[in-house]
Amino acid sequence: MALPDLITEIPGPRSRALAARLRRYESRNVTFLADDWPIFWERAEGVNVWDSDGNRFLDLTAAFGVSSLGHTAPDLRDALTGQAQVLMHAMGDVHPTELKAELCARLSAITFERWGAGQGKVILGNSGFEAIEAALKTSLLRTGKRGVLAFSGGYHGLGFGALTATGLPFFREPFRAQLADFAAFAPYPCEREQIEAVLREREIGCVLVEPVQGRGGCVVPPRDFLPMLREVCDSHGILLVLDEVYTGFNRTGALFACEHSGVVPDLICLGKALTGGFPLSACVGRAAVMDAWPLSSGEALHTSTFLGNPLGCAMALASIERHGRPEIAQLVRERGARLAAALRLAGEVRGMGLMLGLESTTERAIGAVKRALRDGVLLLADGPESDVLSFSPPFGVADLEIDFVAGKLAAWLS
Ligand SMILES: Cc1ncc(COP(=O)(O)O)c(C=O)c1O
Incomplete structure (x- = not known):
């Protein structure tokens, strides 16, 4: 578990080259491709994802809520x-x-x-x-x-x-x-x-x-x-x-x-x-x-x-x-309360456990997702108008990581 560590600008040169390749060969409605999006994932562990340029990201999406037990969970x-x-x-x-x-x-x-x-x-x-x-x-x-x-x-x-x-x-x-x-x-x-x-x-x-x-x-x-x-x-x-x-x-x-x-x-x-x-x-x-x-x-x-x-x-x-182990549900409630408290400093929060949303506007939420990526944090926007910044991290998200995000939220949403 660790905070982001960015060694290139985001997206880095390798991700940009891969985006050009995808633009050529994948049906154009599938992957959103722009100058500042996406990064290409290479490996992941716990709450961290590394891209093809060697940058380390903090994943607050658990990859659409799939990697709840952490990326590449050993068992x-x-x-x-x-x-x-x-x-x-x-x-x-x-x-x-x-x-x-x-x-x-x-x-x-x-x-x-x-x-x-x-x-x-x-x-x-x-x-x-x-x-x-x-x-x-x-x-x-x-x-x-x-x-x-x-x-x-x-x-x-x-x-x-x-x-x-x-x-x-x-x-x-x-x-x-x-x-x-x-x-x-x-x-x-x-x-x-x-x-x-x-x-x-x-x-x-x-x-x-x-x-x-x-x-x-x-x-x-x-x-x-x-x-x-x-x-x-x-x-x-x-x-x-x-x-x-x-x-x-x-x-x-x-x-x-x-x-x-x-x-x-x-x-x-x-x-x-x-x-x-x-x-x-x-x-x-x-x-x-x-x-x-x-x-x-x-x-x-x-x-x-x-x-x-x-x-x-x-x-x-x-x-x-x-x-099935009761300590997992307990962990989610405890981590969720901690994350929700941090998010509340930035606005109205909805959700339960580690399925949380920060209410915003379409423009701000989408802007925040892009700014967060540039700071090494993976986030998504949800809602019919993409006006809710959503947080569904792996359950092992640590205080240090939550505090890091809390410190950045105001700037991302501005
Ligand atoms: C509540 C819910 N139902 C169904 C689906 C569809 O699952 P899949 O994308 O694996 O087909 C999703 C996907 O996000 C979902 O959130």
Whole structure:
């Protein structure tokens, strides 16, 4: 763990050369390329990232919330490299591995079984959006109803199914012509009457919601919001699907964010920190809900080539082992309180645990992200207007690093 150490101007010559190469060969909408952006990552450890020019950065993003246990966490790395020696790929839905069986059992144990709600059953996927799409299909099979009630500002990923339920127009508009119309949107958060009004108008099979909106700008709903949704779902016989792709695995100071309000969902979607660095996601559901899927007759209805990849399963098992220790949640609450106190010196702070946002304006937040990079700190802006400076560091972020950032914030936001 260490503060930034910059030996070239940012971006350095190597990063600029690599940007020129990417500009030539990558589709132009993917990586944002400008004179002052990006740097190219070469290696990382703990809270630090080194770029191709040898500069050391302080990462306050945990790379989209994935590297919660720190970059290149030794136990996750050992799980990956150990597995890579013996088997890198199997036949996920045909001839799988012991690791897949073990991971499904562990996912059940840490969710529904831990919540006293019986056994859970799992559909594994690769990206977070695939876990959402598995949940949407499960909901249709279970309820027979095609409608999904989602929320404005919600982000569930960009595959067509998940995008249909994503409440950020920026991502939807260019593809509107190919989007289905199964989603209805309510404000986030909202009152029970607003949900009931949608349910009167539309035939809804599930409510899809983030317990704390991440990309939507680190929005924490009132404490009674999830319990209210649970009650509404129960009274209408529809499913509550929690998208904990971002909030899961201690990010908010509890293993899962729904635990803050004691709400047990019907389906929960997980990704990001599930493995700490391998593209693997999971949709976990109450066994009775998941059993809406017909028994496989030899051809799975929902699968993919890399489903249950053994490298990802090995990392997920190591990650779950660490995340299950109560001291991790405790660390997040303590580090989160420390970081929030530091951020409050610069403005209004929202969020929970180590999922924090500093309210700003679009211009200031984007300016701050760029200035921070020049000072060796990796940050991102969230919110529908990119007006929230977001902080989701690895859990091991130290006082020294928090103080360093606190000392710079005013200048970054000016
Ligand atoms: C809450 C939430 N759901 C789903 C996703 C989509 O995950 P992925 O980008 O892995 O498809 C994200 C990604 O940021 C997310 O934050």
